[in-house]
Amino acid sequence: MSNATLKELSAQLATGVCSSVELSREFINKIKRLNKNLGCFITVDTERTLAQAQAADVQRAAGRAGPLTGIPLAHKDIFCAEGWLTTCGSRMLSNFVAPYDAHVVERCNAAGMVTLGKTNMDEFAMGSSNETSYYGPVRNPWNRDVVPGGSSGGSAAAVAARLAPAATGTDTGGSIRQPAALTGICGLKPTYGLVSRYGMIAFASSLDQAGPMARSAEDLGLLLNVMAGFDPRDSTSLERPAEDYNRGLEKPLKELRIGLPKEFFATGLTPDVQRAVEASITEYKKLGATVVDISLPNMELSVPVYYVLAPAEASSNLSRFDGVRYGHRAAEYTDLMDMYKRSRAEGFGAEVKRRILIGTYVLSHGYYDAYYIHAQKLRRLIARDFVEAFKQCDVIMGPTSPTTAFKLGEKSADPVQMYLSDIYTIAVNLAGLPGMSIPCGFDGGGLPVGLQIIGNYFDEARMLNVAHQYQLATDWHQRAPQGIGGREKA
Numbered sequence: 001m002s003n004a005t006l007k008e009l010s011a012q013l014a015t016g017v018c019s020s021v022e023l024s025r026e027f028i029n030k031i032k033r034l035n036k037n038l039g040c041f042i043t044v045d046t047e048r049t050l051a052q053a054q055a056a057d058v059q060r061a062a063g064r065a066g067p068l069t070g071i072p073l074a075h076k077d078i079f080c081a082e083g084w085l086t087t088c089g090s091r092m093l094s095n096f097v098a099p100y101d102a103h104v105v106e107r108c109n110a111a112g113m114v115t116l117g118k119t120n121m122d123e124f125a126m127g128s129s130n131e132t133s134y135y136g137p138v139r140n141p142w143n144r145d146v147v148p149g150g151s152s153g154g155s156a157a158a159v160a161a162r163l164a165p166a167a168t169g170t171d172t173g174g175s176i177r178q179p180a181a182l183t184g185i186c187g188l189k190p191t192y193g194l195v196s197r198y199g200m201i202a203f204a205s206s207l208d209q210a211g212p213m214a215r216s217a218e219d220l221g222l223l224l225n226v227m228a229g230f231d232p233r234d235s236t237s238l239e240r241p242a243e244d245y246n247r248g249l250e251k252p253l254k255e256l257r258i259g260l261p262k263e264f265f266a267t268g269l270t271p272d273v274q275r276a277v278e279a280s281i282t283e284y285k286k287l288g289a290t291v292v293d294i295s296l297p298n299m300e301l302s303v304p305v306y307y308v309l310a311p312a313e314a315s316s317n318l319s320r321f322d323g324v325r326y327g328h329r330a331a332e333y334t335d336l337m338d339m340y341k342r343s344r345a346e347g348f349g350a351e352v353k354r355r356i357l358i359g360t361y362v363l364s365h366g367y368y369d370a371y372y373i374h375a376q377k378l379r380r381l382i383a384r385d386f387v388e389a390f391k392q393c394d395v396i397m398g399p400t401s402p403t404t405a406f407k408l409g410e411k412s413a414d415p416v417q418m419y420l421s422d423i424y425t426i427a428v429n430l431a432g433l434p435g436m437s438i439p440c441g442f443d444g445g446g447l448p449v450g451l452q453i454i455g456n457y458f459d460e461a462r463m464l465n466v467a468h469q470y471q472l473a474t475d476w477h478q479r480a481p482q483g484i485g486g487r488e489k490a
Helices: 006-015 020-038 046-061 103-110 153-160 177-183 217-227 271-286 299-320 336-347 350-363 368-389 415-422 426-431 460-473
Strands: 041-043 072-076 114-119 166-170 186-189 210-214 257-261 290-294 395-399 435-442 448-455
Touching (some): 020 046, 020 072, 020 114, 046 114, 072 103, 103 114, 103 166, 166 217, 177 186, 177 435, 177 448, 186 217, 186 460, 210 217, 217 435, 257 271, 271 395, 271 435, 271 448, 271 460, 299 350, 299 426, 350 368, 368 426, 395 460, 435 460
Parallel strands (some): 072 114
Antiparallel strands (some): 186 210, 186 435, 395 448
């Protein structure tokens, strides 16, 4: 059962092949067996999970089941979930039990889904390797000596290791797509505002976006159908009619125009990744698509722009963690100011402190105009490049990450090299566009390669169609790490 897709699990539950309790127990047992060596989950609550599963079985017996009723999933530990420890991978929130549900959790609960637990992540979603977590690094199921990507590395590794059939993640600069690529699963970052950020602990509010992570494009669509929707509690939530994101999965790709930005195939892209991506483009040509050469001339500015804007927003958002109302408070201090200083110094890790300092600097008097305002202007140029590109093509494709998964600790001492891991994904967040990653091959060492598909605003259904048709013709998404289950890499 742990190798089945969401659609297959739904059919098994509907026909009585298994119950939600039985299904949930299988994943719980697998988590108990494998999580110690992978570090995917921060919190597991068997009693709470089985209670949800029993309620789902009652719903099915009463004929009130939806497509995903009774199906287990994992939530990234950035989403508040009532009664669950919600840490954001930080010591700062190591004792915080959420008093309410995030919109995403609320929607999944309403759909009858069962929460398996809260997954590990880079602290406050700041990182590209899942090594900055207070709870230790997550290890990649394909090779436990390499990273799973970040910041949604726990969710990605859990799905790749078949510890969960699906998971939620968040993407601020590539944090769904990059770990999906590095662990050989599928991940989707929706158009900004399509999924509410309510109850999602903020990193950079103008960039953060929740999205689904699963093993196939079809599964992503099923999850997005649940997660998307207007939420008046989030001022950036977009009020749009509900839609079925899987409605066009079977549409042929005969008239599809694929844009290939020359900037995606420049210096820094490793040969193994380039070969796999080019092979996938060849497969798309066989499926009837045509290729158009395009340019995103300001893409090279995306990393420096991001690392001005994101830390600036983070420094503001993280100011609320002061040791007064909730979260970590220093045990010893002399006065109120000393309590603030000690609590924040003890509660935050090195990467979070680095970004708070950068953000505070660029927002300070004398530097605001030179850095923050200038970065906002450049952000508009980056977004305009995509508008022009989509006049020539329907989707844009390229690598998700310039490399496959790197060794644990390899880039920890060089923040710039770590930041460059997101060079192909950040521009999508700056423009607010939807993007996704699907598996498209392996490197010489047997590590997965991800193909990035970028769509125009609110074009998630087309992107899922494009990905699904590729997955009907290939089996990269069905491959599993050795010893995990599924179809192992040949």
